[in-house]
Amino acid sequence: MPRTLSYQQAINEALDQEMARDETVLVIGEDVAGGHGADGEMDAWGGPLGVTKGLYTKYGNRVLDTPISESAFVGAGIGAAAAGQRPVVELMFNDFLGVCFDQIFNQAAKFRYMFGGKAETPIVIRTMIGAGMRAAAQHSQSLYSIFTHIPGLKCVVPSTPYDAKGLLIEAIRDNDPVIFFEHKGLYPTKGEVPEESYTIPFGEAEVVREGDDVTIVTLAEMVHESVTAAEALSGDGVDCEVIDLRTTSPLDDETILESVERTGRLVVVDEANPRCSIATDISALVAQNAFSSLKAPIRMVTAPHTPVPFSDALEDLYKPNADNIGAAIREVSEHQNWETTVSKS
Amino acid sequence: MGNDSIEKLTMPKWGLSMTHGKVVQWLVEEGASVSPGAEMVEVETEKITGAVESLTAGVVRRLVAGSGDEIPVGGLLAVIAAEDVPQAQIDQFIENFVLEEVEESDESADAEPEYVEVGNRRLRYLQRGEDGCPALLLHGFTGNLNNWLFNHSTLASDRTVFALDLPGHGQSSKDVGDGSLEVLIGAVAEWCESVGLDSVHLIGHSMGGAIALGVTLLVPEKVRSCTLIASAGLGSEINAEYISGVVSADRRKQLKPHLEKLFADAGQVTRQIVDDMLKFKRVDGVQDALTLLASRFVENGRQARSFRDQLSQMEVPLQVIWGAEDQIIPVVHAADLTETARVQIIESCGHMVQMEAAGEVNRLIESFLSEIDG
Numbered sequence: 001m002p003r004t005l006s007y008q009q010a011i012n013e014a015l016d017q018e019m020a021r022d023e024t025v026l027v028i029g030e031d032v033a034g035g036h037g038a039d040g041e042m043d044a045w046g047g048p049l050g051v052t053k054g055l056y057t058k059y060g061n062r063v064l065d066t067p068i069s070e071s072a073f074v075g076a077g078i079g080a081a082a083a084g085q086r087p088v089v090e091l092m093f094n095d096f097l098g099v100c101f102d103q104i105f106n107q108a109a110k111f112r113y114m115f116g117g118k119a120e121t122p123i124v125i126r127t128m129i130g131a132g133m134r135a136a137a138q139h140s141q142s143l144y145s146i147f148t149h150i151p152g153l154k155c156v157v158p159s160t161p162y163d164a165k166g167l168l169i170e171a172i173r174d175n176d177p178v179i180f181f182e183h184k185g186l187y188p189t190k191g192e193v194p195e196e197s198y199t200i201p202f203g204e205a206e207v208v209r210e211g212d213d214v215t216i217v218t219l220a221e222m223v224h225e226s227v228t229a230a231e232a233l234s235g236d237g238v239d240c241e242v243i244d245l246r247t248t249s250p251l252d253d254e255t256i257l258e259s260v261e262r263t264g265r266l267v268v269v270d271e272a273n274p275r276c277s278i279a280t281d282i283s284a285l286v287a288q289n290a291f292s293s294l295k296a297p298i299r300m301v302t303a304p305h306t307p308v309p310f311s312d313a314l315e316d317l318y319k320p321n322a323d324n325i326g327a328a329i330r331e332v333s334e335h336q337n338w339e340t341t342v343s344k345s
Numbered sequence: 346m347g348n349d350s351i352e353k354l355t356m357p358k359w360g361l362s363m364t365h366g367k368v369v370q371w372l373v374e375e376g377a378s379v380s381p382g383a384e385m386v387e388v389e390t391e392k393i394t395g396a397v398e399s400l401t402a403g404v405v406r407r408l409v410a411g412s413g414d415e416i417p418v419g420g421l422l423a424v425i426a427a428e429d430v431p432q433a434q435i436d437q438f439i440e441n442f443v444l445e446e447v448e449e450s451d452e453s454a455d456a457e458p459e460y461v462e463v464g465n466r467r468l469r470y471l472q473r474g475e476d477g478c479p480a481l482l483l484h485g486f487t488g489n490l491n492n493w494l495f496n497h498s499t500l501a502s503d504r505t506v507f508a509l510d511l512p513g514h515g516q517s518s519k520d521v522g523d524g525s526l527e528v529l530i531g532a533v534a535e536w537c538e539s540v541g542l543d544s545v546h547l548i549g550h551s552m553g554g555a556i557a558l559g560v561t562l563l564v565p566e567k568v569r570s571c572t573l574i575a576s577a578g579l580g581s582e583i584n585a586e587y588i589s590g591v592v593s594a595d596r597r598k599q600l601k602p603h604l605e606k607l608f609a610d611a612g613q614v615t616r617q618i619v620d621d622m623l624k625f626k627r628v629d630g631v632q633d634a635l636t637l638l639a640s641r642f643v644e645n646g647r648q649a650r651s652f653r654d655q656l657s658q659m660e661v662p663l664q665v666i667w668g669a670e671d672q673i674i675p676v677v678h679a680a681d682l683t684e685t686a687r688v689q690i691i692e693s694c695g696h697m698v699q700m701e702a703a704g705e706v707n708r709l710i711e712s713f714l715s716e717i718d719g
Binding site for chain 1: 595
């Protein structure tokens with residue numbers, strides 16, 4: 001009965017409502033209005049996956065199509081933000097953020113700090129993450145941990161249409177640079193989304209499923225795989241709590257620690273590569289602050305330390321899924337005592 | 346005895362989003378004699394746990410749904426009939442039921458909320474039932490029309506019953522003017538006008554009770570009766586800490602202890618109830634609306650507005666219902682109203698008495714309204 005939207009429509013609605021509310025909100029990016037090949041039919045595309053469709057027709061020159069020039073238009077967006085606009089810059093694939101690291105790491109992220117707190121940079125950079133689309137190694141990565149590492153950036157990784165809308169509105173209204181990671185596999189997923197504008201504060205994880213036996217900390221598309229794994233195991237008497245981080249910076253460490261203190265068992269599920277990642281970050285947080293609560297070693301379920309393969313068969317093996325999440329849950333829940341593990345290793 | 350003496354007990358629809366419910370446990374056994382209002386089975390939804398009551402008298406002949414079963418709204422839970430109805434007829438009733446119910450539940454799914462523009466506001470309301478003298482349900486501070494999830498359908502079995510989202514609440518416009526009670530009272534009176542209600546039973550909970558009284562003073566000719574549940578506007582005491590706590594809380598953990606004060610049994614406050622309230626509070630305009638309303642509604646820790654001295658001028662029949670363990674507005678406000686109103690105190694219930702003792706509250710309202718309507 002309540003209204004249902006896709007993740008993609010929820011993002012479009014957030015942009016639309018914020019552009020209507022605040023005329024300093026701009027949309028900048030490749031193909032966001034019409035794009036190459038759409039002469040005389042502006043708004044034909046609305047972004048590579050149609051997320052900004054309809055905005056050009058409504059807001060005209062506040063929707064700026066750019067050439068393929070990431071460092072130029074990301075830099076332009078940061079400059080516009082420093083000068084009082086609220087640009088939402090779309091950078092198709094997060095894999096390409098590499099070409100504008102200086103603009104993001106050394107400029108946007110540092111302005112507030114280096115100008116004695118007097119400068120604000122209210123820019124949002126929307127970008128796609130995620131494997132599973134047969135898009136090969138340069139269009140399939142999940143690079144949020146790199147941005148989470150940089151002080152001065154906020155990182156948002158929504159997993160549902162409701163969260164996507166509320167977190168994007170929060171991101172646009174926030175006065176600091178926000179990197180907004182959209183998982184391309186989630187665009188068609190549907191969920192209840194209120195028509196009115198609303199916000200979700202950063203740094204508040206969502207407990208998607210309550211349970212007392214094992215804590216699963218996860219984000220983005222892996223939230224859904226984790227819930228599937230948790231549901232499958234509930235019949236076997238393993239009751240998992242699933243925590244969706246929603247934002248990796250700021251991080252809601254309180255919700256994670258409180259849960260692990262109760263369950264004593266942690267599985268971190270992250271689609272990204274395993275080294276220096278959100279998975280290692282959460283594992284370190286728990287090992288450092290809740291060590292005495294742990295009844296089993298922490299398990300990380302991640303992609304391997306390789307590029308995303310182009311081969312269908314290999315890409316399917318690359319991404320964590322409900323089966324290998326389930327195996328990890330079993331492993332930590334069946335772990336009896338530390339001595340056994342130590343003698344094995 | 347024919348087939349018409351066989352009665353079904355079905356899964357109720359508690360609230361707009363409920364599509365199915367889970368049978369937690371049966372509170373009666375097969376073979377037990379039950380009377381109308383008997384609590385039959387405990388049912389759990391994503392939002393809340395409640396008891397389904399029997400609508401009829403008879404013997405529980407068959408418990409069709411088992412503990413743990415997920416049953417769709419309208420689905421068969423049990424069969425009640427006289428003792429002498431043959432087993433074969435019961436079996437046949439169950440067999441026939443499935444076929445009939447599929448169509449019927451498709452039809453009953455059409456009770457959708459509607460919107461109407463009143464003044465500069467868009468107000469949402471839900472209409473159930475038809476005919477009879479209509480009634481209007483008015484929720485309390487921070488509530489919405491779903492607060493009546495255990496009451497609305499039952500009360501609408503023999504009359505039209507509307508539930509409204511007040512300005513600033515639910516999915517109505519968030520503009521509350523200067524935040525005074527008069528703005529809300531005026532909006533309700535205008536809404537009645539716009540949907541063409543010229544004689545209505547008002548049923549108000551908490552702040553909604555004070556609004557019902559205000560509407561009665563404003564347009565007495567349109568109000569047929571007032572049922573005031575744990576009502577504001579009948580005295581000055583109020584749990585001001587609850588009001589300010591609910592207004593200021595912006596995280597689940599801050600909000601939950603306040604919401605627990607609404608019920609005698611704090612266990613009623615599920616994660617879903619807290620989440621729904623948080624989601625509501627995060628909608629644009631809600632925080633400002635609630636802050637403004639609270640600042641006018643409670644001044645110096647006391648209710649700013651009392652209708653107590655005006656009750657005797659009101660010519661409409663009054664009924665006052667209160668939970669004995671109300672932690673928001675004290676039950677003593679009902680104590681000395683017996684001269685002007687029918688007073689009903691319900692033991693072991695808190696402020697949300699219409700949820701905690703839904704069956705009893707529904708019966709009190711139904712009998713009060715039918716006496717008046719004759």
